[in-house]
Amino acid sequence: MYKIIFPLLAALSLTACSSTERGAGIGAASGAVIGGVATGNVRGAAVGAAIGGVSGALIGNVAGQPGRCYYRDRYGNRYVDRC
Template sequence: MKKFFAGIVIGVASLAATACTPTQEGAAIGAGTGALVGTAIDGGGLGGALLGGAIGAGAGALVGRAVENQPGKCYYRDRYGREYTDDCPPGYR
């Protein structure tokens, strides 16, 4: 039953991550991975899962943010609120 529940949670988390920015995706993946590793190291304890999840979320957010930054690209938002990247205007640093 635990494996079934874990599969459901992973499936829902994966589906929810499809609408996220790379920073948010990195944090979610890092938190999940960190929680699994923390649980394995702690021997199934909740403390290890919480600590691993927190550390993993922070590390994943940093990695996701690094991927998100693209030199020479600017972030724009259209009138509908959608975000996109495009080349920066000439002379923009």
Template sequence: MFRKIVLVSATIGALASCTATEQGTAIGAGTGAIIGGAVSNSWGGAAVGAVAGGLAGALIGRSTERRGYCVYRDRYGRTYEARCR
């Protein structure tokens, strides 16, 4: 039990010095690996889950770093970033 507490504390401490994108990537990859492994019951599923979770976490983390900017879509379906209105 004590080892688990130390491991969790060390992980949280290591993530504290990362940017939001790096934190999102790490948390997403870890969560994706756990879910992918549990669903597929294989290492391959865990690897696919880690990649998918890492990508999603990086996108979410990146979106929080650009505060004051919003993503808009024009009438042609293209997306762009600009200051929020």
């Protein structure tokens, strides 16, 4: 029962958020899961949540701007420009 209720509540709590907040929340949650599974400890989960939250917020910020996309230059630097 709890396996159904908690994801449902998490999904409902994200419906009122902006795309930046939604991206940060989803990124932090998935980063925490991946970091925890990869390292097997809480520190890895915390680092994964931090990295996932920041990258999710960046991606969510661009998602809220129609006509904007992420690009990478030949040095690997990311930048936002028109699609």
